[in-house]
Amino acid sequence: MSAPKAPIRVVITGAAGQIAYSLLYPVAKGDVFGHDQPIVLVLLDIEVMLGVLKGVVMELVDCALPLLREIIPTADPNEAFEGADVAILVGAMPRKEGMERKDLLKANVKIFKVQGEALDKHAKKSVKVVVVGNPANTNAFICKKYAPSIAPENFTCLTRLDQSRAQSQVASRVHISAQDVHNIIIWGNHSSTQFPDVSHGCVLLNGQKVKIMDAVKDEAWLKGAFISTVQKRGAEVIAARKLSSALSAAKAICDHLHDWWFGTPEGRWVSMGVPSDGSYGVEKGLIFSFPVVIKPNKTYSIVTGLELDAFAKEKICATQKELIEERDQALEACA
Structure with missing residues (x-):
């Protein structure tokens, strides 16, 4: 028999919030990092939320999960990131009614500057963020900037939720399972300028691989309502339930990290916000959502050489422009 694995330290920020509440159980149960991987959970939140966090810790204890070795609640980023293997940075000021996106950005980049500095000083250099x-893209950029001793490629942001939304829209249209929709791409910013691109994707229909364009047979929908639905889905969820999309976000975080940990299947790619290497004319260093493939050794690479038509190039240009702004x-706010 092989020796049991050493526990990994997984930090979750905003740990008393609703996304974390949906995220903690699958992470602690082993659904993300493997059912033979012990875990130490480090739960970071602000001081005023520590009372709520105490209740969350009690619930985790009461789950009696065999892989969960220790739970550490804290309000100190320096304590939280000590020896971290994985950092899931959920905590941020939520956008309030009437708040401009730029105001939200200015408030949040300061949080991620502090966390980047703490990661730089205390986390393992191999930490996956x-x-x-x-x-999310810009917060990841700031976090990366203020953690210069950690490899830039270790900083990512979540666009997997957008990918899942796009898959589900196509699946519903073709009357198949979402798991039979492959290689949809989310380009750019996790915002209303993102570009959900089906032009390289396919579906499995009756055991046959068919291009999405051919399966849907409605180019107007794919270039119109489909894109806007994916772009605005988060706002629609908030309007309906008066809270953000916590359940689906938690699932997407699990998918993002599971694939980063174990790799993507042959012939498949997934969307992740990663530092640009200049591919597709995107400015180097921007955290931009690309299609990536991931090896079992936890290294990813951007899928290159995909042909882009004028429509796609225009959409990618628009979302890049927003990200540069x-x-x-953000850099001005941190100065």
Whole structure:
């Protein structure tokens, strides 16, 4: 028999919030990092939320999960990121009614500057970071900037939820399971400028691989209502339930990290916000959502060489423009 694995330290910020509440159980149960991987959960939130966090810790204890070795609640980023293997940065100021996106950005980048500095000082240099708190791409950029001793490629942001939304829209249209929709791409920013692109995707119909364009047979929908539905889905959820999409976000975080940990199947790619290497004309260093493939050794690479038509190039240009503006505002706020 092989020796039992050493526990990994997984930090979740905003740990008393609703996304974390949906995320903690699958992570602690082993659904993300493997059912033979012990875990130490480090739960970071602000001081005023520690009372609520105490209740969350009690619930985790009461789950009696065999892989969960220790739970550490804290309000101190330096304590939280000590020896971290994985950091899931969920906590951020939520956008309030009437608040401009740029105001939200200015408030949140300061949080991610502090967390980047703490990661730089205390986390393992191999730490894998996924930023969820919005504006996720730009927060990830700031976090990366202030953790210069950690490899840039270790900083990502979540666009898997957008990919899942796009898959589900296509699946519903073709009357198949979402798991039979492959290689949809989310380009750019996790915002209303993102570009859900089906032009390289396919579906499985009666055991046959068919291009999405051919299966849907409605180019007007694919270039119109489909895109806007995916772009605005988060706002629609908030309007309906008066809270953000916590359940689906938690599922997407699990998918993002599981694939990063174990790799993507042959011939498949997934969407992740990652530092641009200049592919597809995207400015180097921007955290931009690309299609990526991931090896079992936890390294990913951007899928290159995909042909883009004029429509796609225009959409990618627009979302890049927004990200450059956000980055510049964020750098100004951190100065």
